[in-house]
Amino acid sequence: MRVGIPVAFLDHGKVAEVRTEVGFTAQDIGRRIVEWTAQVERADADRLDSEAVDRMTTD
C-alpha cells in the first residue's frame, strides 16, 4: 500500500490542519494500514477458498 499526499492543489492552513484534511495523521495512517491489511487478508482467504472449490470440482 502507498500512503502519501493526494495529487491535488491543497488550500492553505496550518500543516497539522492540512494533514487532517487529507487524512495524513498518524491515526489515519494506522487506520488505513489496518483496513488494507484486513482487506488483503480477506481477499487471500477468498482466493484460497475459491481454489479449494476448483480443486474439488476438478477432482
Place this chain on the structure above:
Amino acid sequence: MSTLRQTGGVSGYPSRAESPHDWIENSHASTALSYADGLSKAIRDPGERRTVVAIVGDGALTGGMCWEALNNISVAQLPVVIVVNDNGRSYAPTIGAFAQHLARAPAAPGIRARARQREAQPPSGAGRGAAFLRGAARYEARHEGHAAPQGMFEDLGLKYVGPVDGHDVAAVEHALRLARGFNGPVIVHAVTRKGYGYPPAENDQTDQMHQSRGFDPATGSADGDRGPDLTGVFSDELLRIADTRDDVVAITAAMCEPTGLGPFARRYPDRFYDVGIAEQHAVTSAAGMATGGLHPVVAIYATFLNRAFDQVLLDVALHRLPVTFVLDRAGLTGDDGPSHNGMWDLAILGVVPGLRIAAPRDETTLRMALDEAIEDDAGPTVVRFPKTPLGHDLPPIRQIGGVDVLAEPDVDASVDVLVVSIGPLAYEVLDAAARVREAGFTVRVVDPRWVKPIPVSWRIWRGPPVWSCTVEDGVVASGVGARVAQALRVSGIDIPNS
C-alpha cells in the same frame, strides 16, 4: 487580516476566489509578464481598447521568464502596463546588474523630498544612512539624464514612465493614466520601500519582516521561538564540511537566510553565490561550477526546484555532475497554500537517471546524508527535508542490508506488515505502527534514508513480512511507493504493495 494564511481565511497570495482583480494565483516569481503577454493577445479587439496591467517586483525581474516575456511584449506592441514595484529587495536586497541599473534612476520628486528631509534631520544612530543619501544625491546630480533606466527599456521598444514615488497615490494614479494613454507596452517604474510606514518592518535588516508570522504589532517582536529545526542542522553541517573542503561552494536563489546559507555566506563570501530569483540559472550555473572542479550545494525550497527540472535532468544529471541539491520545505508547508507545498519533488525527480535522493528523518541522519551527498563525486545528489521543529533523534534498533530498522516485533516473531517510512514522517509512522499492533498485527518499521535508487537488494524484502506499505510526504502517484512497487515486481518479490 486576522485570518491571513489560516484555514478558511485569506490567502497569502493572489486568489481568484477572493477577488475579481486577482487574475492569477501563484507565488512563484517572474510569471506575471508572461500572463500579461498572453492576456493582451487574447483580449485584443480593435473596437474596444483594453489594457492589461501587470505588477512585478524588482526581485522578480531577476528571473529569466520576465525577460522572455518582455522580448515578446515589446514585439507585440499591445497595451500592456508593467508596473515595476522597485523596493530593492526580494527577501534580501536584490542582486545583479539589472537591480543596479534600476537604482540609477533619478529619484522621484517625493522621494527626493524625503531624502532631503532625512539628510537634514538624520535619525539618531543612522549616520551611515545619511552618508548614503548624500552620496546618492551626488551620484544623481552627476548622472541624471545619462544613466537612467528608461534608456534600456526604450531600446526594447517599451515606453518608460517614472520613476514615481510608489507611496504617493496621486502620483501613481497620474502615472498609470499617462501609461494607459500610450496604448502600447509601458513600464511604470514605482519606487517603494519594503515595510514602509511600519518601523519594525522598515528596520528589520534581514528581510523587512518578509517572513513574518505572529507578532506583537506594537514592537514587531515574533510570538515565541520556533526552536531548532532541520534547516539549522543543515546550516551547521555545511559549515563544518566547508571548513575542510575548499571546493565546496553554495548557491541560493535569493533566499540566503531562509535556506540556512547565511552562516556560510558570512564565513565564505567568496564561495557563496546569490543568483537572484533564477532557479534555472542556479542549477546550470552549478553545473558549470561542477564541470570546473567545484562541488556546488544548491540550497532551495523543494517547490522551487520544480522550475528547474530540465536543468537538473539534462544540464546536471546527463553530465553526471557532482551537484548537491538541498531541498528545504519538502512535503506539506501549509500556510503558504498550494504553490508552496514541496510535495512534487519525489515524483518528478524520481525519473532523473543517476540522481540519488536522501530523505533524512532527524538531526543525525541529516548530517550523515549531507556528508554522503557531498562526498559523492560520481553524480548529482538530493537531500530533502521539511520545515518542522527538530524532534529527538530516532536511532535504529539495527540495520538490515543497510536499511535502518526503527521498530519490529521480537526477533523470533514473524512480521505481518513491513512499513517503509520516508523522512521525518518516522515519528508519525511509529505512532501509526503502534495502532496497527493494537489491531493484532506484527509490524516492522524501516527507514532506507536514501530513497532513490530503491535498494532492491534489501534482504528485508525477502521472506516475511506478508504485506508492505510505504509512507511518504510527497504525492502518492509516482513517488517512492510507486518505485518500491515497481522494484518489487522487477525483482520477482511477491509482496502485496498496492
